[in-house]
Amino acid sequence: xxxxxLKLRRDKIRSxxxxxxxxxxxxxxxxxxxxxxxxxxxxxxxxxxxSPALLFxxxxxxxxxxxxxxxxxxxxxxxxxxxxxxxxxxxLMLEGDELPYTEYVRLAGLFPDTEVVNGTPLIRQAxxxxxxxEIEMIRRSGMAHSKAYEQIPSVYRPGMTDIExxxxxxxxxxLQGNLGIFRVFGRSMEIFMGSVLTSDNAGxxxxxxxxxxxxxxxxxxxxxxxxxxxxEGQSVMVDLxxxxxxxxxxxxxxxxxxxxxxxxxxxHQVCLEIQEKISSIARPGIACENLYNTAVEIxxxxxxxxxxxxxxxxxxxxGHGIGLEINEVPVLALRMKQELETGxxxxxxxxxxxxxxxxxxxxxTWVVTNEGIEKxxxxxxxxxxxxxxxxxxx
Amino acid sequence: xxxxxLKLRRDKIRSxxxxxxxxxxxxxxxxxxxxxxxxxxxxxxxxxxxSPALLFxxxxxxxxxxxxxxxxxxxxxxxxxxxxxxxxxxxLMLEGDELPYTEYVRLAGLFPDTEVVNGTPLIRQAxxxxxxxEIEMIRRSGMAHSKAYEQIPSVYRPGMTDIExxxxxxxxxxLQGNLGIFRVFGRSMEIFMGSVLTSDNAGxxxxxxxxxxxxxxxxxxxxxxxxxxxxEGQSVMVDLxxxxxxxxxxxxxxxxxxxxxxxxxxxHQVCLEIQEKISSIARPGIACENLYNTAVEIxxxxxxxxxxxxxxxxxxxxGHGIGLEINEVPVLALRMKQELETGxxxxxxxxxxxxxxxxxxxxxTWVVTNEGIEKxxxxxxxxxxxxxxxxxxx
Numbered sequence: 001x002x003x004x005x006l007k008l009r010r011d012k013i014r015s016x017x018x019x020x021x022x023x024x025x026x027x028x029x030x031x032x033x034x035x036x037x038x039x040x041x042x043x044x045x046x047x048x049x050x051s052p053a054l055l056f057x058x059x060x061x062x063x064x065x066x067x068x069x070x071x072x073x074x075x076x077x078x079x080x081x082x083x084x085x086x087x088x089x090x091x092l093m094l095e096g097d098e099l100p101y102t103e104y105v106r107l108a109g110l111f112p113d114t115e116v117v118n119g120t121p122l123i124r125q126a127x128x129x130x131x132x133x134e135i136e137m138i139r140r141s142g143m144a145h146s147k148a149y150e151q152i153p154s155v156y157r158p159g160m161t162d163i164e165x166x167x168x169x170x171x172x173x174x175l176q177g178n179l180g181i182f183r184v185f186g187r188s189m190e191i192f193m194g195s196v197l198t199s200d201n202a203g204x205x206x207x208x209x210x211x212x213x214x215x216x217x218x219x220x221x222x223x224x225x226x227x228x229x230x231x232e233g234q235s236v237m238v239d240l241x242x243x244x245x246x247x248x249x250x251x252x253x254x255x256x257x258x259x260x261x262x263x264x265x266x267x268h269q270v271c272l273e274i275q276e277k278i279s280s281i282a283r284p285g286i287a288c289e290n291l292y293n294t295a296v297e298i299x300x301x302x303x304x305x306x307x308x309x310x311x312x313x314x315x316x317x318x319g320h321g322i323g324l325e326i327n328e329v330p331v332l333a334l335r336m337k338q339e340l341e342t343g344x345x346x347x348x349x350x351x352x353x354x355x356x357x358x359x360x361x362x363x364x365t366w367v368v369t370n371e372g373i374e375k376x377x378x379x380x381x382x383x384x385x386x387x388x389x390x391x392x393x394x
Numbered sequence: 395x396x397x398x399x400l401k402l403r404r405d406k407i408r409s410x411x412x413x414x415x416x417x418x419x420x421x422x423x424x425x426x427x428x429x430x431x432x433x434x435x436x437x438x439x440x441x442x443x444x445s446p447a448l449l450f451x452x453x454x455x456x457x458x459x460x461x462x463x464x465x466x467x468x469x470x471x472x473x474x475x476x477x478x479x480x481x482x483x484x485x486l487m488l489e490g491d492e493l494p495y496t497e498y499v500r501l502a503g504l505f506p507d508t509e510v511v512n513g514t515p516l517i518r519q520a521x522x523x524x525x526x527x528e529i530e531m532i533r534r535s536g537m538a539h540s541k542a543y544e545q546i547p548s549v550y551r552p553g554m555t556d557i558e559x560x561x562x563x564x565x566x567x568x569l570q571g572n573l574g575i576f577r578v579f580g581r582s583m584e585i586f587m588g589s590v591l592t593s594d595n596a597g598x599x600x601x602x603x604x605x606x607x608x609x610x611x612x613x614x615x616x617x618x619x620x621x622x623x624x625x626e627g628q629s630v631m632v633d634l635x636x637x638x639x640x641x642x643x644x645x646x647x648x649x650x651x652x653x654x655x656x657x658x659x660x661x662h663q664v665c666l667e668i669q670e671k672i673s674s675i676a677r678p679g680i681a682c683e684n685l686y687n688t689a690v691e692i693x694x695x696x697x698x699x700x701x702x703x704x705x706x707x708x709x710x711x712x713g714h715g716i717g718l719e720i721n722e723v724p725v726l727a728l729r730m731k732q733e734l735e736t737g738x739x740x741x742x743x744x745x746x747x748x749x750x751x752x753x754x755x756x757x758x759t760w761v762v763t764n765e766g767i768e769k770x771x772x773x774x775x776x777x778x779x780x781x782x783x784x785x786x787x788x
Contacts, residue, residue, distance in 0.1 A: 030584060039613030042582060042601040060599035060607070060616075061707045094495075100581055101490045101498035102512055118496055167568040174561040179615045180586035187494055188436060190424060192574035205454035207436040213454070219433030220640025220718075221573045222454075246614025313455045324614075 005133050010036055012126040014049055017119075023089035024048045025119055026077075026107060029098040031183055031324040032123055034246055044074060044107075048086060056080065078110050093119025097186075124185075128321055128329040129343040134247065135367050138323075138345055141249040142365055142376035145242035148176040149253055149379050152238060154393070156255070156386040162225035162236065163217065166196035173240055182241045183248060185325040194240030195224035202237065202359035205313035209327075211349050212237070212310055212359060232258040235358035235383065237351070241326060242365075242377070248326045250347035251377040252363030258387045264360050267352040268383055270302040271361035274318075274350040279366070282373045288336040292318050295332075295350055304352050311353045319348040322365060344368040345376075399527045404430055406520040408443055411513075417483035418442045419513055420471075420501060423492040425577055425718040426517055428640055438468060438501075442480060450474065472504050487513025491580075518579075522715055522723040523737040528641065529761050532717075532739055535643040536759055536770035539636035542570040543647055543773050546632060548787070550649070550780040556619035556630065557611065560590035567634055576635045577642060579719040588634030589618035596631065596753035599707035603721075605743050606631070606704055606753060626652040629752035629777065631745070635720060636759075636771070642720045644741035645771040646757035652781045658754050661746040662777055664696040665755035668712070668744040673760070676767045682730040686712050689726075689744055698746050705747045713742040716759060738762040739770075 013036065017025060025047040027033060030040050036053070037045050043057030055068045056077050063070075069080050081088075092111055094104055096118025108116040130138070148169070155168035170193050174180060182191050189208045197214045206213025206223055215226035230236055235256050242249030254268060274295045282291060295318045299308040309315040317336075321328035322345055330338045330346065344367070351361030362381055366373040407430065411419060419441040421427060424434050430447070431439050437451030449462045450471050457464075463474050475482075486505055488498055490512025502510040524532070542563070549562035564587050568574060576585050583602040591608045600607025600617055609620035624630055629650050636643030648662060668689045676685060689712045693702040703709040711730075715722035716739055724732045724740065738761070745755030756775055760767040 028582075030582060034614050040584070040601055040616050059601045059603070059707070062599050096495045097497075098581070099495050101488075101493050101495045102514075103491075103581075104495035120496075164569070167565055170568065170574075171561055171565050174564065175558070177611065179610075179612055180564075181584055181615055183584075187492070187497075188422075188424060190434070190575060190577075205456050207434055207453045209436075209453070216573075217571065218573055218639055220428050220637075221575055222434050243614075245612055313453065 005131065006036065006038055008131055009126070010047055010053055012129070013047065013123060016122045016126055017049055017093065020122065022049070022091045022093050022117065022119070025093045027095065027123070029095045032095060032098075034324055035127055043071070044077065046077065046081065048089070051086065054081070054084065074107060074110060089114055091115045091117065093117050093122065095120050095123070097121070124329050127323055129341055130323060130345050130367070131343070134323070135343070135345065137245050138247045138249060138365065138367070139376050141242050141244040141247050142251070142378070144176045144178070144244045145249045145251050146377055146379040148172045148178070149238070149251065152253070152255065153384055153386055153389040156390055158387065158390060160230050162196050162198045162201065162228045162230060165230060165236065166225045169196065169238055169240060177244045179243045179246070181243060183243070183325045185327050189327070190221065191223055192221070196236060196238050197224065197359050198228050198230055198236040199234045199358045200356060201226050201228050202353045203311040203355065205310075209315065211315045211351055212353065213313065230257050232387070233260060233357065235260055235264060235354070235360055237359040237361070239363060246324055248322050248324065249365045249377060250322050250326065250349070250363055251365060252349060252351070252361065253379070253381070254360050254383045255386045256383050258385060260383065261354065261357055264354045264357045265383065266302070267304055267307070267354055268360035270299060270304060271350040271352060272381060274298050275348060275362050275364070278348060279373055279375070282340060282366070282368070283371065284340055284342050284368060286340050288330050288332045288338050288340065289334060291332045292334055292336065299350070299352065307352045307354060309351060311355060318350055319346050321346045340368045342368055342370050399525060400430065400432055402525055403520070404441055404447055406523070407441065407517060410516045410520055411443055411487065414516065416443070416485045416487050416511065416513070419487045421489065421517070423489045426489060428718055429521055437465070438471060440471065440475065442483070445480065448475070448478065468501060468504060483508055485509045485511065487511050487516065489514050489517070491515070518723050521717055523735055524717060524739050524761070525737070528717065529737070529739065531639050532641045532643055532759065532761070533770050535636050535638040535641050536645070536772070538570045538572070538638045539643045539645050540771055540773040542566045542572070543632065543645065546647070546649065547778055547780055547783040550784055552781065552784060554624050556590050556592045556595065556622045556624060559624060559630065560619045563590065563632055563634060571638045573637045573640070575637060577637070577719045579721050583721070584615065585617055586615070590630060590632050591618065591753050592624055592630040593622050593628045593752045594750060595620050595622050596747045597705040597749065599704075603709065605709045605745055606747065607707065624651050626781070627654060627751065629654055629658060629748070629754055631753040631755070633757060640718055642716050642718065643759045643771060644716055644720065644743070644757055645759060646743060646745070646755065647773070647775070648754050648777045649780045650777050652779060654777065655748065655751055658748045658751045659777065660696070661698055661701070661748055662754035664693060664698060665744040665746060666775060668692045669742060669756050669758070672742060673767055673769070676734060676760070676762070677765065678734055678736050678762060680734050682724050682726045682732050682734065683728060685726045686728055686730065693744070693746065701746050701748060703745060705749065712744055713740050715740045734762045736762055736764050
């Protein structure tokens with residue numbers, strides 16, 4: 001990562017710190033280190049309001065540079081700050097929503113005379129407005145993601161189960177450079193590379209706040225494919241995370257085994273219509289709840305209110321900010337007053353689950369521009385018939 | 395999960411709680427919920443010392459059962475406990491090393507007159523001694539892991555890079571039922587399914603406390619393959635996590651492209667000798683540091699002190715407890731006085747990195763029995779020549 005870019009990101013955080021009278025930040029969680037330091041290390045970035053950031057690192061042991069200090073334990077930080085002539089901050093922020101309790105208490109204890117506050121919401125706010133380099137990285141990620149998705153029909157074989165289909169698509173994603181790891185904000189939401197859902201498994205309620213659930217292969221990892229065979233007349237939705245360079249792109253596409261019911265095609269068109277409508281009204285200044293309400297209104301008018309965003313358990317959002325993590329700010333949800341701002345990046349995912357057919361709908365990654373929003377994940381959005389494709393290739 | 399098994403696990407935790415005067419536990423982190431409730435939910439298991447556990451769940455919305463209560467937020471828990479006639483605990487434990495700071499403070503705040511303590515070490519201690527059902531699950535996981543590894547030579551193609559080789563092995567693992575997710579205790583150590591290391595990439599220092607590092611594909615996820623071509627005279631070590639049912643088995647095997655240097659084969663034999671020696675002396679009552687020191691002694695005597703467990707950055711352990719997470723108690727490390735106990739399960743991984751050749755060595759999963767230790771991951775431990783295998787199959 002180039003230094004000017006890191007400086008820009010750090011200054012975005014500093015500017016919010018200044019508004020709250022916070023004189024320094026101690027940053028150590030991986031996504032925030034990638035954001036402010038450009039890579040993952042085992043260590044701490046100390047970010048003062050008015051002087052350059054310092055890195056205190058434990059591993060790897062080959063870090064060099066003027067502002068880098070090897071430490072064995074965080075207790076050495078305060079002494080090193082003193083040696084560098086830095087004042088003890090009056091107010092310091094730690095990653096309170098991310099650091100484990102005992103680690104937070106330990107780090108706060110290094111600054112006994114300092115007011116320590118939770119800096120996670122502030123850093124998430126800074127991260128919600130992407131820099132032009134970040135947008136370019138997400139754009140490239142979207143291109144790789146699309147390239148992998150375009151090959152999906154070629155890996156389908158009759159008789160496959162959802163998990164076998166998923167495994168072949170995971171491989172396509174990895175061959176395109178997907179790093180595999182799926183970063184989620186918060187301790188609880190776990191998922192492997194994403195989900196491939198067919199038939200009524202799409203309505204299986206999830207313990208998580210993902211758009212759709214799925215039973216999964218084992219109670220130890222609920223969500224996604226559950227060995228349902230891909231059968232004639234069923235749809236299958238592919239929704240894998242697009243982490244090609246640290247940034248989580250998000251994209252869903254729907255396939256069919258032969259022909260689906262008329263209702264399923266109609267529902268799919270409703271989702272495309274929602275996407276079309278939202279992309280025409282979304283722009284800086286619009287409240288997220290307006291977008292959510294617009295989507296629900298269209299789905300309801302079309303008669304899909306009870307199948308929109310799930311059946312047994314319905315998600316109360318239609319999109320979510322994305323970046324280094326899959327669930328960033330803003331959230332396009334009920335009662336969410338937050339307004340879109342230029343530079344925000346989000347996934348928009350209107351989806352409908354048709355009982356005994358499966359999921360339909362669409363998901364793309366969008367960036368908010370000065371004038372509106374622009375799609376970063378471009379590939380065929382219609383339902384592709386895998387069986388027809390297979391027969392044609394044979 | 396069968397109720398008697400869950401009761402057994404809960405009682406193991408209760409018995410340690412009783413020793414410390416802890417009257418109740420509130421458990422919500424995924425690995426601990428799998429342990430005590432049998433699956434992941436979004437919710438809280440309230441575990442009193444002297445009465446049955448209660449589940450307070452938010453999602454999924456289809457949980458039923460006598461002791462299960464739907465909640466919208468954790469603040470409802472105290473009222474529901476009262477309704478159930480349960481006393482406010484004098485001393486309560488929360489998962490202090492796992493819960494984020496703000497969540498811990500919020501949950502502790504529900505019990506203003508209660509002494510709240512960090513229960514993570516206690517739960518980890520309970521989890522370190524596996525039940526016979528857990529051992530059986532790890533045994534089955536080890537069988538699936540071995541079955542996938544036996545097929546590794548069949549996916550090698552001349553000209554592959556390390557990452558291409560890794561992707562094909564990941565697919566083999568998934569087809570055997572691997573859930574994919576790699577659970578690690580602690581917030582910082584991130585890894586996809588494991589690592590495939592060849593040549594000098596094996597000596598690349600990691601930000602994490604894994605046995606070996608590797609540069610990885612991107613600074614956003616250091617570790618593992620870095621697109622090094624698999625070349626004649628180089629070794630390649632496959633070390634993927636074996637999560638087939640929630641339990642993380644661990645196994646490494648080494649392959650070669652053609653013939654390796656004599657030194658590499660000698661080093662590999664030293665690692666097998668270390669494994670042999672340790673498996674002959676390990677039994678309940680032996681201190682972990684003895685096993686570590688024995689390994690270092692053998693490696694040193696053979697002239698590999700500076701290449702044992704890495705070159706540029708050497709890991710200071712030769713094994714680690716495994717279970718629902720890859721890094722459980724005990725740790726077979728320097729100065730670790732903890733003694734082995736019947737029912738512990740650990741990975742033993744003596745490894746040596748040979749400059750300009752790559753990594754050699756072995757890793758298996760072992761269970762501590764009354765008499766010694768038993769291997770749960772059984773497949774060929776010699777270095778397999780991929781090039782020779784490929785030519786033979788052609």
